Amino acid sequence: MTTCLQQKLASGHFVLTAEVCPPKGSDCTEFLEKSRHLSAFVDAINVTDNQGATMRISPLAAAALLAREGMEPIFQITCRDRNRLALQSDLLGAAALGIGNVLALTGDHISFGDHKASKPVFDLDSVQLLQTIKGLGEGLDLAGRAVSGAPAFFAGAAAAPEAEPFPLTFYKLEKKVAAGAQFFQTQAVFDPERLRLFSEAVRPLNVKVIAGILLLKSAGMARFVTSNIPGLKVPAPLVEELESAADPMAAGVTIAARLAAACKPYCDGLHIMAMGREDLIPQIVEAVRSEK
Numbered sequence: 001m002t003t004c005l006q007q008k009l010a011s012g013h014f015v016l017t018a019e020v021c022p023p024k025g026s027d028c029t030e031f032l033e034k035s036r037h038l039s040a041f042v043d044a045i046n047v048t049d050n051q052g053a054t055m056r057i058s059p060l061a062a063a064a065l066l067a068r069e070g071m072e073p074i075f076q077i078t079c080r081d082r083n084r085l086a087l088q089s090d091l092l093g094a095a096a097l098g099i100g101n102v103l104a105l106t107g108d109h110i111s112f113g114d115h116k117a118s119k120p121v122f123d124l125d126s127v128q129l130l131q132t133i134k135g136l137g138e139g140l141d142l143a144g145r146a147v148s149g150a151p152a153f154f155a156g157a158a159a160a161p162e163a164e165p166f167p168l169t170f171y172k173l174e175k176k177v178a179a180g181a182q183f184f185q186t187q188a189v190f191d192p193e194r195l196r197l198f199s200e201a202v203r204p205l206n207v208k209v210i211a212g213i214l215l216l217k218s219a220g221m222a223r224f225v226t227s228n229i230p231g232l233k234v235p236a237p238l239v240e241e242l243e244s245a246a247d248p249m250a251a252g253v254t255i256a257a258r259l260a261a262a263c264k265p266y267c268d269g270l271h272i273m274a275m276g277r278e279d280l281i282p283q284i285v286e287a288v289r290s291e292k
Contacts (some may be wrong), residue, residue, distance in 0.1 A: 003100035004072050005044045006154040009183065009208045015269030016288070017074065017185075017210060018281050019046040022062035024055065034278045035066055041285045044072040044101060046185075046271065050081060053113025060090050064097040074156070075099050078107030083123040084132065084142050091136055095151030103156045103185055104129040127175045130155060134180035157181035161189055161198035161211075163231035170201060177205045185271050188214035188225070190234055192262035199266045211267040213260045213284065215274040216252040219243040253280050257287035264288060 008015050018038050023031050035045050045066060049059040063073035075094050077087065094102065106126045110118050124132065132142055139150040157176040163169045173184070184202065189195045189211050199209050216222045219242040222234040238255055245251035260270050270288060272281050 002152075003154045005074070005101050006182070008043055009268055013043075014264070015043045015210065016041065016285055017044045017046055017269065017271045018042045018278065019048060019271065019273045020278055021048050021051055021276070022057045022059055024057070026057060028057070028062065028065055031062060032065060032069070035071055036069070038278060038281060039071045041282045042272075043269075044074050046074045046103065047076060049076040049078045049105070049107065050113070051108070053080065053108045053110050053115070053118075055113070055115055060094055060097075060099075063094065063099050067098045072101065073099055074101040074103055076103045076105060077129070078105045079122050079124045079126065079129055080107030080110070080120055081118075083121050087124065087129060088132060088136065088141055091133060091153070092147065092149075092151060095149070095153070100152070100154055101156070102133060102153045103158070104133060104181070105158055126157060127172070127179045130157060130176055130179035130181055137180075154182055155180050156183040156185050156210075158187065159184040159198070159202075159209075160187045160231035162187070162191060162194045162233065166198075166201070173202060174205065177207050181207060183208040183210060183268075185210045186212045186267075187229075187231055188212045188273065189259065189263055190232070190238065192259065192266065195263050196266040208268040209266075210269040210271045211263045213256050213263070213270055213272045215256045215272070215277060215280060215284070216242060217275070217277065218248045218252070249277070249280075253283050257284045260284055260288045 020035050047059045047063045050056055059076055063075040066073040104126050110120045133153050133155045136151055139146055141147055195211055219239050222239045226233045242248050242251050272284055274281050
């Protein structure tokens with residue numbers, strides 16, 4: 001199965017995706033309302049997998065709800081909570097439910113989340129998970145046994161354009177592509193020049209790059225990102241811009257739109273993360289689309 005997202009990227013269409021966090025509970029009303037609204041502005045919607053190691057409804061269920069309504073989900077699946085049996089079961093389940101886009105992630109550590117007494121699994125890492133996805137597509141599970149109905153996923157992986165040292169990062173990216181990654185979805189980009197260098201470096205790998213744009217809601221959030229998320233550093237001028245703004249949220253939207261427009265020439269698409277303020281994503285999207 002070739003997904004719409006895959007077709008658009010293959011044809012050179014500049015794609016826009018957004019992230020919507022599934023609910024912490026079984027009531028998906030608000031999640032679906034947000035997703036329906038965003039589907040008019042973006043090409044696909046990322047469904048996160050217990051983001052920040054915080055327990056929420058299954059991303060497989062949430063992605064299936066989107067697919068059932070004709071929206072295009074990107075199913076995020078992490079290694080943190082599942083062993084290889086469960087990972088393969090969920091992947092086969094996703095294929096059976098018509099979900100074709102998968103983002104393979106290692107996952108945030110348990111220590112970041114709301115169930116710190118949990119036992120992390122990490123039976124596989126993100127590279128091994130990509131190999132698993134590729135193997136299932138070739139009709140074999142990790143035990144070397146045949147599966148009936150081999151799933152054809154459009155598989156992606158995470159990347160961090162601003163992480164150092166870059167040679168070590170690039171080595172991991174090469175492994176991900178060799179394991180089957182067809183697109184990279186990056187962490188938030190705050191320096192478009194670093195994205196340019198990153199995109200030039202990975203061009204020989206023949207993989208699509210969807211650059212992450214994070215909506216910074218306040219100077220405090222910007223400082224938190226710098227202090228707590230490896231590979232990310234919000235530049236001091238952006239922190240100062242948020243600090244001095246009469247309306248920090250509006251300033252955050254302006255910054256996100258500006259970064260998105262600056263990053264656009266160096267990637268194949270943008271992934272917008274608004275962390276609960278998905279209602280503001282259309283403003284960022286419109287600013288990007290107005291750029292020639």
